Amino acid sequence: MNSDKLKIAVLGGTGNIGEGMVLRLALQNLMAEGVKNEVIIGSRSKESANEAAKKALSELENCGFDTSRIGITGSSNLEAAQAADVVILTIRFDHVLPLLNEIQEAIENKILITPVVPMVKEGNLFVYKPPEEGSAALAIQKRVPSSTKVVAAFHNIPAGKLRDIVKCKDVHDSIICSDDEEAKKLVMELTKHMGCLKPLDGGPLKQASTVESLTPLMINLAKLNQLKDLGINFS
């Protein structure tokens, strides 16, 4: 692999959103304008991460893509964060804070992307339950080195459509918030070439709370109105 490629760690990359994210990021290597990258799947177990990497590569190969130009590897969460330039936290909120302690030093001066949504189920429906900081994004920012550039992105993405790299032609909006303009610009660029997403500038990190709260709203809308795997569009 070429070392001038952007190294992206998808922590929790063996999960639901993580799987689709890995495939969509890796495919940018085959695009005329995508950001060339190496994807490192992070997991608590290095073995599952390795397994997931092999599975992703063979899925791309089975779809007919040229995997000689694609790099996906597996690693522990810590090693993945250490190796990466950009770290994506596709992890449940209650697992995020302990993980941040573990990868504290590894994420200095790096871009940290949070699609994390703190929510709980009450009865049949989900309710947004932010921590006292006001959002997962702000809670995360408080717990990382000041050199880490936190970007909130990829919250309201329909997992099934993200995962379905061949058939899904829908393009949904994805709102991106950060206090670091340069980091935001890079994440908007990554988003633009995901194949199913259109990036929208959502302003500073403080604005991420509404974006996070959209996820339980959309799950509820799907349930209450017999819809599924909803994405969002503004027009």
Next chain:
Amino acid sequence: MNSDKLKIAVLGGTGNIGEGMVLRLALQNLMAEGVKNEVIIGSRSKESANEAAKKALSELENCGFDTSRIGITGSSNLEAAQAADVVILTIRFDHVLPLLNEIQEAIENKILITPVVPMVKEGNLFVYKPPEEGSAALAIQKRVPSSTKVVAAFHNIPAGKLRDIVKCKDVHDSIICSDDEEAKKLVMELTKHMGCLKPLDGGPLKQASTVESLTPLMINLAKLNQLKDLGINFS
């Protein structure tokens, strides 16, 4: 006018969203399936309300609609609420609570629709600023008679498109929340025939906070991404 028509008071009906709401509701009288209604514009000044009613009727007439089947009148906020079956609060949050004191008795046993969004401007952007109850909807529910059926609806509607009854063909989603299923059903029916809206069941009133917070988010997205008069769609 026929007395079996639904009487709808649009309080603040001389304002931005109010104007479009009045026209779109009145036009339902000309539809095969719309809810037949009389619209009463409410305002602090009876004169401005009367003026607005005449203006709305003449606009509909100028567009070629048969206004003999349409009823729009003007009144003080209190008289409008007294005469109505359904009351819509198209009013700024800081004016709502004093008004509720005034119309307290008039809204007993009635449906009260709140599109109210408490927000403030911070720098260039808007921030959602709910009262301690968690949302305008819950603050309103706390201050009305227990027989009043509060429905949260019409928050995220692009005012220009709502107002543009002839040219605008866009159809955006409108999320409706209430603890009263029958009232919610009626408001969803009204929404369905607005010509530019598709109703989505948003669950109980408690869920309205995210829907309210979408309005400042959408204003910010428009500003930050050089877009305008944004509506929302889930698919």
